[in-house]
Amino acid sequence: CWLSRLMFRAVSSRIIRCNSFENAKYEKEEKKIRFLQKGDVMKLMAMTMNDRESELARLMFVFSCFTGMAIADMETLQYRHIQTAADGQRYIRKERQKTKVEFIVPLHPVAEAIISHCRNEQARNEEQQTVKEKGDSLVFQPHCSRSVMGKNLSIVGKACGIRQRLSYHMARHTFGTMCLSAGIPIESIAKMMGHTSISSTQIYAQVTDNKISKDMDRLIAKQSANEKEIAERETCESSDIVTCKMEETA
Incomplete structure (x- = not known):
């Protein structure tokens, strides 16, 4: 305090x-967390920046939205951390820089596409040895400081028309809320995000519960409005019937 x-x-x-x-x-x-709605994530996915560093900032943000990885973990992500399970599912196995806790997260197709893009870009710049042969090579290779990356990310957000100020921690929170909204068990989310305890993950449950409550309030309000409209329509119809009968009697 x-x-x-x-x-x-x-x-x-x-x-x-x-x-x-x-x-x-x-x-x-x-504790209040900041995260993006699905629509804003789609805007970021659809955008392409002309500046190389701004484009890398965008790719890393989207990658975090679909893997939950913190900026420090993305900066140290190597190709050897990307492994393949017996069933063919690709995943990332790595220790968090912050806590040294191991996390395992399956690769979403969007995240896989970003990795392939980075590999192809690096292969063009390295004619003698392919990236595939260099397991220790970094997936993301920013040529600027983290503070400059943050400024580039702000430029990306404005270009996409997103009102909130973007940060890589927001992308991590976005992953947590999207996973919980998709019905993934909280224990699995904790493992994927490398949380030391379930209590760190439960904050996403609170956010999801609040959203459900607000969505329900909107549904109730919409239903009440529809019922009111039907009642008014029935009243008008009844009034018209009475008027017609009075005219017939006259």
């Missing part, structure tokens, strides 16, 4: 004698 830090500094600087809030308990703020 910022107040605790402030009081600690005040005591350390001898501005005050003691911290009156030392034993105070604070309510934990609800």
